[in-house]
Amino acid sequence: MTTLEAATDAARDNLIALESEAIHIFREVAGEFDRPVILFSGGKDSTLLLHLAIKAFWPAPVPFPLLHVDTGHNFEEVIDFRDRVVEKYGLRLVVAHVQDWIDDGRLVERPDGTRNPLQTQPLLDTITEHKFDAVFGGGRRDEERARAKERIFSLRNAFGQWEPRRQRPELWNLYNGRHRPGEHVRVFPLSNWTEADVWNYIAREGVDLPSIYYAHKRKVYRRDGMWLTEGPWGGPREGEKVEELTVRYRTVGDGSCTGAVESTASTVEDVIAEVQASRLTERGATRADDRLSEAAMEDRKREGYF
Amino acid sequence: MSSLLRLATAGSVDDGKSTLVGRLLYDTKSVLADQLDAVQRASVDRGLSTPDLSLLVDGLRSEREQGITIDVAYRYFATPKRSFVLADTPGHVQYTRNTVTGASTAQLAVLLVDARKGVVEQTRRHAAVLALLGVPRLVLAVNKVDLIGYDEAAFTVIAKEFAAHAASLGYSEGSVLAIPVSALVGDNVATRSDNTPWYTGPTLLEHLENVPVAPDPHEAPFRFPVQYVIRPRTPEYPDYRGYAGQIAAGTVRPGDEVVVLPRGLRTTVERVDTADGQLEEAGAGSSVTVLLADDLDIARGDLIASAADRPEVTDEFTAALCWLSTKSLQAGARVLVKHGARTVQAMVEELNSRFDEQALSIVDGPDSLELNEIGSVKLRLSEEIPVDDYATSARTGAFLVIDPKDGDTLAAGLVGERFSALGGSEQE
Known part of the structure; x- marks a missing residue:
């Protein structure tokens, strides 16, 4: 073996x-x-x-x-x-x-x-x-x-x-x-x-997920080190430049504080490979609310x- | 070989346990960049020149402020060989409560000692609690060997003293291993150290990856507490009636002769179902749904067991209680006992004896049991239940003692005369 x-x-x-x-x-x-x-x-x-x-x-x-x-x-x-x-x-x-x-x-x-x-x-x-x-x-x-x-x-x-x-x-x-x-x-x-x-199990069981967990093109802007997207919660402030990037979401919460990560992982197998190589925890990477204090x-x- | 190892850590204050756990996480690359950044920032704030790895695992704000650990924390790390669930139990306050909690699910425990101090009283107490809970394997991590100049003779003295103590608690030579480590520097944790050429055994991580896990009780007789009755009553499944639960011990196959306890109804297993299809065989730890040949009235709390080797059905038994509450226990107390999926009323009829962990001896006829004390008691229940001796089937010999007034968990219970597991202590 x-x-x-x-x-x-x-x-x-x-x-x-x-x-x-x-x-x-x-x-x-x-x-x-x-x-x-x-x-x-x-x-x-x-x-x-x-x-x-x-x-x-x-x-x-x-x-x-x-x-x-x-x-x-x-x-x-x-x-x-x-x-x-x-x-x-x-x-x-x-x-x-x-x-x-x-x-x-x-x-x-x-x-x-x-x-x-x-x-x-x-x-x-x-x-x-x-x-x-x-x-x-x-x-x-x-x-x-x-x-x-x-x-x-x-x-x-x-x-x-x-x-x-x-x-x-x-x-x-x-x-x-x-x-x-x-x-x-x-x-x-x-x-x-x-x-x-979680990802290995999702792959094994073929669990269906919302599409935003996989790579897609999206207009985003940079704030506090995260890629945020425009929505009902607001959009870029003055000086924040909107770019179209290939991104995905690792967690999904309130749109105003959930950041996307740059990623080309378009299948569950790609995501698993990315998670294994990742050097950031999913909350640290994408959740502004946890960054407020230690x-x-x-x-x-x-x-x-x- | 099983790919999941559940382990617990135990040690006295300042033995460097948080640093060791932080080191395991760090060296298996289970610490990610943002966590490490946070630790580095916090270390600089505290005026330290190197990152304090213990900060990786000290969770609650109150702990970080006081530099202590106050509760069992669970850590996760993995290598290509195994995944690990580590119950990190604090060493000082409420150590019995926390050690008992961590040990209840552990297949191996890592005990830490400071190489400068060697085996201390608390090491002996922790080992006694681990033996009582039946943790199959022990590792003695002799930490801070860098501070004794990597002295082989000093290490050997500590290792021998501990081996003798473990043997008195019933541990065989092959189930105990001492390893010289420095959590701070990393010696023999994940990488073999050049500083201890005289040590030829595995590193801590190698040992954790390769140690045989206690055989799952596949050989043991079948035990299946019924958690829930599945009756869809849908057009597709109008008459389906399955008994859902997690196999506590042994294995089950269609055609097996079983008995439903406490009433003693005999029947045959017709099918073993899961959402993924029927199984030819299922073993301990599997959550399955069992269908029986006869239409019996079975409910949550019943136990389906091997007809050939069935547990005793009784309303009275001796048990060890690890008392986990600040409310003390006196003879005559009324409590609830949660055993498997069944909760029954009970009375503590007698306090037979107490394990004196200071003297490592048995004290007869105590007046009470207090927080963190371990006693042997006689329990009488309001109804008969099927029980095994903890020594032969831990999952069906274990129970919780619950306060009927406020629902607090008062004690961990182990069916049987467990104090014999504490070995020769009585003669001391």
């Missing part, structure tokens, strides 16, 4: 173990909670979550609805994709529009126009309104240092906040989902996956962010 074949076998066995773990987590939640929901934006991690949920309950339909917190700053391709997936699998989608919160004064638009930080309130309000008690998210521990300590079952208090000191020890594969009324549990089935695992993610988690 060549080294390459051995490496391929190793990667495949690893994916089988990660898939079994995620399916176990989905079934555990279905067995223990009354009203679970899957956060679903149409992005790659939430698409992967849904794929695993479908496999966990096959041939029965997924026993949970989906929830999208919509900043209004969307990439059209992603919203189209989201709606197609919902239609294809006959799922129920709840959408919380950040715009509604701004319109009735519960939220105020930020001076920089970024809406990512504004998602927290609509998310928590919707969780309360629908009495969701388990909320699946696509968070991974390899994304960022504050997430390295996140539990697979992460208890949130009645204000949706994450309290590091109240997190329960997680032993074996026994998860404790007990919570008091008004509290809920965030559940992260992809906790142990890395970005490379402890940016820790602070947002405490406030009840994903």
Whole structure:
């Protein structure tokens, strides 16, 4: 067996173990909670979550609805994709529009126009309104240092906040989902996956993704070291030059602060090769919101962010 | 060979564990440019002349400010041979709680000692906890060998002392390895060091890549906790009834004779299903859906087990509890026990003994169990459940103890008389 074949076998066995773990987590939640929901934006991690949920309950339909917190700053391709997936699998989608919160004064638009930080309130309000008690998210521990300590079952208090000191020890594969009324549990089935695992699995399973994850031509401008694109959230300021480049997105969030990377990776195999060679983490490369401070993610988690 | 190794680290304060983990990430190129830039900036801010690799792994702001680690953190790195999930457990506060958590899923543990101090009390305690949890393999990383002038004799003394202690805990010679390393400089972590020509063993990373993982309990009798009943009731699958779960031990094939516990109903496996199709055989760790030949009333919490080798069904057993809560335990306490997919009410009838980790001895009849203490207790349950001894089947011998009032996890439970695993300590 060549080294390459051995490496391929190793990667495949690893994916089988990660898939079994995620399916176990989905079934555990279905067995223990009354009203679970899957956060679903149409992005790659939430698409992967849904794929695993479908496999966990096959041939029965997924026993949970989906929830999208919509900043209004969307990439059209992603919203189209989201709606197609919902239609294809006959799922129920709840959408919380950040715009509604701004319109009735519960939220105020930020001076920089970024809406990512504004998602927290609509998310928590919707969780309360629908009495969701388990909320699946696509968070991974390899994304960022504050997430390295996140539990697979992460208890949130009645204000949706994450309290590091109240997190329960997680032993074996026994998860404790007990919570008091008004509290809920965030559940992260992809906790142990890395970005490379996600892409290798997407390739293995042939998971369909929004087109913007692959190389395409786009008009972009440079800000804070990132390639941003024009959209409903605004466009280039004076002095920011618009260029047409071949780019793709490694993560998809609020359009105002999600940057594209220059890339010619037009297939999933190209993307895997690029991820393996990449010298930047996906958040560091493309998310302005995490760059605000060294402890940016820790602070947002405490406030009840994903 | 399995391609995924789950490991845990343990060590005392200042043994350089964060630096070692940072070194593993750095040398396997699992640290990317922006993370390294952040570490370099932060190191310069702190007036350091070289990047402090421990900053790669100290996650929370409160930790970075105090220069300590307060909770188990999970790290990921990979080589072409294997992927690694590393549970990085802090050494000082709440070390039992964190070590127990990391050890519960670990196939190997790396214990750190400072070469200048050698094996200290906490090393012995950590090793005892790892033995109790049944972690199959240990590595002793004798760190900071650069600070003892790469002295072979000093290393050998430490390695021998640890080997003797590990042997007293039941570890065979082949399951323990001592390696002289310097996490700071990188000696013998991922690259063989010219400074230790007398050391002929593998580097830490080579060992992690090649060490045989404890055999998956494929040989063990089949154990399958039912998590969820799949009943589509769709036009395409009107009568489908499958039992979904993750195989805890052993293997299953269509035609196998099984028993459904606790009631003891006997039947045959008809099919083993996944979304990708039917399987000829499935083994421990696989999430599958089992279809049975007979139409039985089976629900979440039941256990499907090999008919030939079934677990004991009982409402009373002895167990070791690793107490993880600041609320202390007294005899008579009412708790919840989560075992497999079943949660039942229970009472702690007796506190038999406590493991004194300071003296490494067993104390009979303690009044209470406090945070980070390990005790042997007698439990009585409100109903009978099927249990295995932790020593023979960890996944069906393990349970959580939960506070019925607020839902907190109080303890990690291990079915059976586990203190015998702590070896000759009683005679001390």
